[in-house]
Amino acid sequence: EVQLVESGGGLVQPGGSLRLSCAASGFSFSDHYMDWVRQAPGKGLEWVARIREKASSYTTEYAASVKGRFTISREESKNSLYLQMNSLKTEDTAVYYCARANTATRYFDYWGQGALVTVSS
């Protein structure tokens, strides 16, 4: 069974940093692109970042709203995905989901349950 479990959310002050983790199991993690998607309270979905697999040299893509502040990474030995978030702003407050991209289509076929990040003083 495919499982994605996020952790690391919490309350942080504006300007602070936080690292989210996503533990993957039940599939060959190294074969998949992985993404982060967020959802501000009561709002819609916003794609945040993507990291490709080893065969694509782990290249990354970012939304303009987080580029230069957030870094997506992965650790194959731990089947884990990460999102390092620096210089956090109040508008970064959201539930952050990790999502698996299907190897053939690249659409998000499995999602984690989400981790809440609250940026507030």
Added chain:
Amino acid sequence: DIQLTQSPSFLSASVGDRVTITCRASQGISNYLAWYQQKPGKAPKLLIYATSTLQSGVPSRFSGSGSGTEFTLTISSLQPEDFATYYCQHLNSYPITFGQGTRLEIK
């Protein structure tokens, strides 16, 4: 960036109704469009990808169509479990974007 605009933003319907949600792209995206369903407090679920391909396990009452800049999600006969929020998403280019969502509620 490609903007996706869904209509309507809110839809009230009854069990058994046929409903259609439209997603318009600000520029052509070929068939690189997906639809997701999200229920309160839950992660989104992939329903349809590549405009019209049903994800495994999704009931056949869901269907998708379109190309270029206009796409539709149709639910042929609403069931109680279908009341949720629906999002379109494109994969044509970066950044990946989602529509603003269509909230489907019971009349």
